[in-house]
Amino acid sequence: MSITEAFGEFRTGKTQLAHTLCVTVQLPPEMGGGNGKAAFIDTEGTFRPERIRAIAARFGIDPDTTLDNITVARAHNSEHQLDLLNELCIRLCEDKQYRLVVVDSIMALFRVDYSGRGELSERQQRLGQMLSKLVRISEEFNIAIYITNQMTADPGATLSFAADTKKPIGGHVLAHASATRLYLKKGRGETRVCKIWDSPDVPEAECTYQITTGGIND
Ligand code: ADP
Numbered sequence: 001m002s003i004t005e006a007f008g009e010f011r012t013g014k015t016q017l018a019h020t021l022c023v024t025v026q027l028p029p030e031m032g033g034g035n036g037k038a039a040f041i042d043t044e045g046t047f048r049p050e051r052i053r054a055i056a057a058r059f060g061i062d063p064d065t066t067l068d069n070i071t072v073a074r075a076h077n078s079e080h081q082l083d084l085l086n087e088l089c090i091r092l093c094e095d096k097q098y099r100l101v102v103v104d105s106i107m108a109l110f111r112v113d114y115s116g117r118g119e120l121s122e123r124q125q126r127l128g129q130m131l132s133k134l135v136r137i138s139e140e141f142n143i144a145i146y147i148t149n150q151m152t153a154d155p156g157a158t159l160s161f162a163a164d165t166k167k168p169i170g171g172h173v174l175a176h177a178s179a180t181r182l183y184l185k186k187g188r189g190e191t192r193v194c195k196i197w198d199s200p201d202v203p204e205a206e207c208t209y210q211i212t213t214g215g216i217n218d
Pocket residue numbers: 008009010011012013014015016017211212213214
């Protein structure tokens with residue numbers, strides 16, 4: 001019944017986590033799942049059915065059924081992204097089995113559509129509308145929302161090692177809507193680190209994980 005946001009650099013596993021969740025949400029509650037369906041709004045063209053099949057195999061569930069339980073829609077611009085959410089609401093009313101909605105990524109199209117300096121307040125206003133819709137969906141239909149987000153370019157990157165001056169984009173509007181914020185970053189070798197950046201019910205903590213053929217593995 002709330003939004004969880006994962007932000008981090010390119011290739012930290014945000015999209016792989018989205019795919020993994022689309023499978024694990026279908027597992028029975030005894031296995032930590034939600035026994036439900038997933039909806040995936042893809043703004044970057046990164047949804048891959050073959051990844052779903054491989055992750056389903058890891059959890060020992062039928063790959064075809066698993067794919068059938070995931071509704072995927074490709075958004076082409078920010079207005080279309082909002083239209084798709086409106087369409088999704090109709091589907092959620094008709095089919096109460098959905099337990100997860102993914103938006104990967106929440107900001108990418110807004111960044112393209114409102115790239116001018118003077119357009120920031122308009123962008124934030126439209127973003128706010130979309131996020132209120134997502135919050136409403138999560139509460140009304142008892143659904144987990146997972147969104148991915150990018151980080152600001154680090155202006156000091158070439159001058160210093162101050163990588164932590166980077167932060168998620170989307171400003172206060174996004175910070176306010178996301179109940180739980182996870183910071184994903186590269187760790188040693190092939191490992192990655194997930195840090196709880198902000199949460200209303202979990203202490204600040206971090207864990208390591210790896211991206212495997214069977215999805216995110218901790
Ligand atoms: P992000 O969305 O954060 O940019 P992704 O979720 O797309 O990142 O993760 C990309 C990473 O996942 C790459 O480092 C890639 O090597 C790894 N990856 C993709 N597919 C597989 C796979 N089948 N097995 C293992 N690693 C994979």
